[in-house]
Amino acid sequence: MRLFKICLFGLIFLSACQNNRIKTKESEFASLPKPAANEQVATFAGGCFWALAEGMSELKGVTKVVSGYAGGTTKNPTYEEVCADNTGHAESVQVYYDPKIISYSQLAEAFLYAHDPTTLNRQGPDEGEDYRSIAFYRSPQEEEILESTFAKVDASRHYPNPIVTEIKPYKVLYAAENYHQGYYKLHPNSSYIQFVSVPKVMKLRKTMSDFIKPEFKGNWPQTLN
Numbered sequence: 001m002r003l004f005k006i007c008l009f010g011l012i013f014l015s016a017c018q019n020n021r022i023k024t025k026e027s028e029f030a031s032l033p034k035p036a037a038n039e040q041v042a043t044f045a046g047g048c049f050w051a052l053a054e055g056m057s058e059l060k061g062v063t064k065v066v067s068g069y070a071g072g073t074t075k076n077p078t079y080e081e082v083c084a085d086n087t088g089h090a091e092s093v094q095v096y097y098d099p100k101i102i103s104y105s106q107l108a109e110a111f112l113y114a115h116d117p118t119t120l121n122r123q124g125p126d127e128g129e130d131y132r133s134i135a136f137y138r139s140p141q142e143e144e145i146l147e148s149t150f151a152k153v154d155a156s157r158h159y160p161n162p163i164v165t166e167i168k169p170y171k172v173l174y175a176a177e178n179y180h181q182g183y184y185k186l187h188p189n190s191s192y193i194q195f196v197s198v199p200k201v202m203k204l205r206k207t208m209s210d211f212i213k214p215e216f217k218g219n220w221p222q223t224l225n
Contacts, residue, residue, distance in 0.1 A: 015125050015126045015127065016048040016050065016126055016192055016196075017079075017083035017126075028177065028178050029076075029174075029175055029176070029177055029178065030066060030067075030068075030175040030176060030177065030178050030180075030181050031175060032066055032068070032094065032173065032174075032175045033064070033066070033096075035096055036063075036096075038098055038100070039063060039096045039097065039098060040096075040097060040098075040099050040104070041094060041095065041096055041097075041138075042094075042095045042097065042104060042107050042108075042136075042142075043070055043092055043093070043094050043095070043136040043170050043173055044056070044092060044093055044095065044111045044134070044135055044136065045070060045071060045090035045091060045092040045093075045132065045133060045134040045135075045136075046111060046114060046115035046117070046123070046133050046134075046165075047091070047115045047116075047123025047124070047126055047131045047133070047200075048091055048123065048126055048131065048196070048197065049067040049068075049091040049092060049093050049176065049180065050067070050180070050183040050184050050192075050193065050197050051114070051115070051184060051196070051197035051198075051200040051201055052091075052093050052111075052114055052115060052200075053065045053066075053067045053093045053181075053182075053183075053184065054184035054185065054197070054201050055110070055114040055200060055201045055204040055205075056093055056095050056107070056110065056111070056114065058201070058204070058205065058212055058213055058216045059097075059102055059107070059110055059208065059211050059212065059213070060101055060102055060211050060212070060213050061097050061098045061099075061100075061101030061102030061211075062095055062096065062097045062102065062107075063096045063097060063098060064096045065093050065094065065095050065096070066093065066094040066096075066173075066175055066176075066181065067091070067092070067093055067175075067176045067180045067181055067183075068092055068093070068094060068173045068174050068175045068176045069082050069087070069089035069090070069091065069092060069173065069174045069176060070089060070090065070092040070134070070136060070170070070171075070172065070173040070174070071088060071089055071090045071092065071132075071134050071136070071166075071168060072087045072088025072089030072090070073087070073088045074087035074088065074089060075174070076174055077089055077174060078177070079176060079177055079180065082130050083128075083130060085128040085129050085130050087130075088129070089130060089174075090129065090130050090131065090132050090134055091130055091131065091176075092134070092136075092173055094173050094175075095107060102211060104142055104145055105145045105148075105149050106211060108135060108145060108146055108149040108150075109149050109152075109153065109208070110204060110208045110211065111135060112149070112150070112153050112158075112163065112165070113158075113203060113204050113207040113208060114200060114201075114203075114204045115133065115200060116133075116159070117133045117150075117153075117159070117163045117164065117165040118159045118160075118161040118162060118163055118164055119133075119164070120132070120164050124196050125196060126196075132166065133164065133165040133166065134165065134166040134167075134168055135150075135165055135166070135167050135168075136168055136169065136170035137167065137168070137169060137170060138169075138170050143167060143169075146167050147167065150163050150165065150167075158207075184197055184201070205217070
């Protein structure tokens with residue numbers, strides 16, 4: 001039993017990159033759709049995009065979420081290149097939403113609760129620049145909203161340490177490989193999903209309960225068999 005527990009904890013604390021060794025050449029990249037007439041787009045990076053994409057997709061008014069890479073300089077990077085931590089990119093999500101249902105400031109607040117914005121270049125077992133926390137703005141108004149939202153959450157003392165999330169102008173997001181899209185739902189029994197991703201999603205459901213879609217309320221995950 002002791003050996004089993006040691007092995008189990010070893011699996012849990014492997015990073016997402018270490019847990020996912022699918023070769024890019026065996027996969028195709030997802031497309032990045034244009035927003036519909038009633039949609040706006042927001043882009044965030046907050047650790048492994050598997051949990052962040054799921055958490056943001058559960059918010060009312062969010063119509064779709066695409067996982068990808070943003071914040072760096074390498075064009076059309078692969079997952080392996082981003083994991084090597086030499087592209088400048090962070091794992092990110094592109095959130096498509098209806099501003100009549102959820103506002104940009106509410107999305108920004110949800111983003112802060114969907115991960116730990118107080119740890120520099122790290123989220124749990126995932127460490128490196130590719131896991132850093134970034135909020136991308138598309139206008140001076142969005143920049144002001146991010147600054148005020150961050151200040152509000154800091155002042156609330158929701159986190160014992162100050163927020164270190166970067167606020168950067170949006171330039172481009174490269175859609176990630178298809179197998180990353182919806183990864184959380186497709187691999188519910190993965191040890192990484194169970195022990196790293198699920199707690200993040202559950203935390204968001206609790207802190208943003210008024211904004212969670214009805215089908216996800218009270219829908220708690222099964223434990224790992």
